[in-house]
Amino acid sequence: MNAKLTGNNKENGVSRRRVVAGVAWSLPVIATAIAAPAAAASGISATTALVGQASPITFLSSTGTGTGTNQPGTGPTGFQIQNAGAPFTGVITGTVNIKPTGSVTAGAGIQSMSTATLTPASPAYTAAFEYNATFVYAGGMTSGQNLNFPMTFQYQRLNGSPSKTTFNYTLTITLRLPDGTDRILTGALTVAY
Template sequence: MSEVLNAEVTSSEEGGLSRRRIVKGAAWSVPVIAAAIAAPAASASGPIYSATLTLKGANTAGLTFVSSTSTGTGTNLTGIGPTSFDIQNTGSAITGTITGTVNIAPSGGVLAGAGIQSMAPAALGSPAYSTAHEYSATFSNVGPLASGETLNIPLSFQYQRVNPLPKKVTYSYTMTITLTLPDSKSVTLPGIALSVTFP
C-alpha cells in the first residue's frame, strides 16, 4: 500500500508542482524582480546641472561706453557699471553650450539706450534696441566647464548712437543677465545698475 502511495506522490511531483519546486522557483524569481526595479532608477540618473552668477566690480566709475556705430575713440562716453560676472559650475561637468540673455532697460524716460559691446569669451548674438531704447541680446559659451570651475565673463559696454545725441544728461539703466544651462534650468542676476553720461 505504501509503495502505491509513494509512487503516486513521485509521479505527481514529476508531472506538476511540488513544494520543493515552488520554493526553488521563488528563490530565483526574487533577484530578477529586484534587478528590474533597480534598473529604471539607474538609467534615469544623469548629469545634475547647477550654477551661480556673481557680479564683479559693481558700480565701477569711469567705464568706457563706445558708440554702437563704432565711429572711433573720439565718440566714447563714460559711465558706471560692473566690470564682469562669474559663472561658477556647482553641479555636474558641462560639456555642451551654456546660453543666456542680456536685457538693459532704461530707468525712466531716455533718448538713447545702453548695451553690451563685448563679453568674450562668450559670443554675443542678435543685439538690438527697441523703440523705447531697451537693449536685448543673446550670448553663448561652448563648454567644457568642469564641476567646481569658475568662468569669468568680462563686460564692455556701448551706448546707442542716435541723431541728435542727448546732451548734458546722465541716463540710468537696469541690466538683467539670465543664464540657461544644458537642461534648460535658468539662473538670473537681476537689478544691475548702469549709467551713461552724455556731455
C-alpha cells in the same frame, strides 16, 4: 449590502488588519521611492554673479566715429559662473535685456562679450531704447571651475545725442544651464553724457 462586518471577517484569507498593516509598512517605502528621483535630479551645482557691479566703465559709441566719442558711466565689468559640483558638458545659453529706467533718448547695449558668442553681433535697439540679445557658450565646465564672461558696453549714438545728463538702465542676464535650470543676474548701468 446588508453584510455584517466584524474585526475577524476574512475573505480569501486576507483580513482588514493585514491590509491596514501592509499599507502602514509600505508608506515609508513609497515615500522614499518618490523622494529619491528628486534628490538624484538636483541639477548642476553652479552659482553666478555679476563682476564689479557699479564699476567705472566706458561706453563706446555705437557708430565708432572719431576719438572723444566715448562716454563715462558705471556698471558691471562682466559676470561669472562658478561650478561647485561635478563637471558638466553641454551648451550654456542666455539672454540679455537692458531697459531704460525713466525717460531716456538713447539706448545702452553690449558691445562685446568675451568667452561667448553674442547675437546680434552689433547692438540693435527698440523704439523705446531697449536692448535685447542672446549668447551661447558651448564649452561645459570642470569641477571647481570659475568661468568669466568680460563685457564691454556701448551707448546708442544718435543725431542730436543728449548732453549734460545721465541715463539709467536695468541690466538683466538670464543664463540657461545644460540641465534646463536658469540663473538670473540683475544690475544697473548709468551713462553720463
